[in-house]
Amino acid sequence: MEFQPAPPRLRRQIAERYLAQMPEDIRGSLTVAQLRAVRILLEKSISPPKPQPKIVDLRFQVDLFLARYYLVIMVGPERRRFQRPETGSPASRMGNVIAALMLLLGLNLMVSAGILLALYLLKSTLGLDFFPGHLGQQ
Numbered sequence: 001m002e003f004q005p006a007p008p009r010l011r012r013q014i015a016e017r018y019l020a021q022m023p024e025d026i027r028g029s030l031t032v033a034q035l036r037a038v039r040i041l042l043e044k045s046i047s048p049p050k051p052q053p054k055i056v057d058l059r060f061q062v063d064l065f066l067a068r069y070y071l072v073i074m075v076g077p078e079r080r081r082f083q084r085p086e087t088g089s090p091a092s093r094m095g096n097v098i099a100a101l102m103l104l105l106g107l108n109l110m111v112s113a114g115i116l117l118a119l120y121l122l123k124s125t126l127g128l129d130f131f132p133g134h135l136g137q138q
Contacts, residue, residue, distance in 0.1 A: 008043075011046045012039075015039050015042035015043045015046065016039075018042055019035075052076065053076075054074045054075060054076035055075045055076050056073060056074060056075035056076075057073075057074050058073040058074075059071075
């Protein structure tokens with residue numbers, strides 16, 4: 001899905017709505033250049049910045065019997081200017097750390113099992129016998 005910024009006409013309409021909420025005496029005191037500068041600033045602030053490409057951008061959908069779920073994993077450099085406030089209790093943060101560690105451990109085990117299985121199949125295909133006479137083979 002590609003990013004679609006708001007069309008210029010819509011941005012102008014929204015900016016005009018905000019300017020209409022300004023008190024009449026203040027809006028009347030602005031020069032044409034000042035009003036144009038405020039309008040341009042409003043139009044720029046209405047349109048969000050274009051998202052930057054991510055190093056990893058994985059999006060999955062899982063269709064179950066009763067519902068559809070999605071999973072999004074994105075990895076990229078931190079571009080936010082301000083630190084987000086910490087939310088949640090220490091117990092929930094500890095739970096998140098434990099869940100992340102278990103996911104990483106599970107992924108590690110799956111990759112390791114896949115590698116070992118591939119090596120075993122390769123050994124069997126090539127007919128290699130590393131332990132002759134093992135398990136009563138003659």
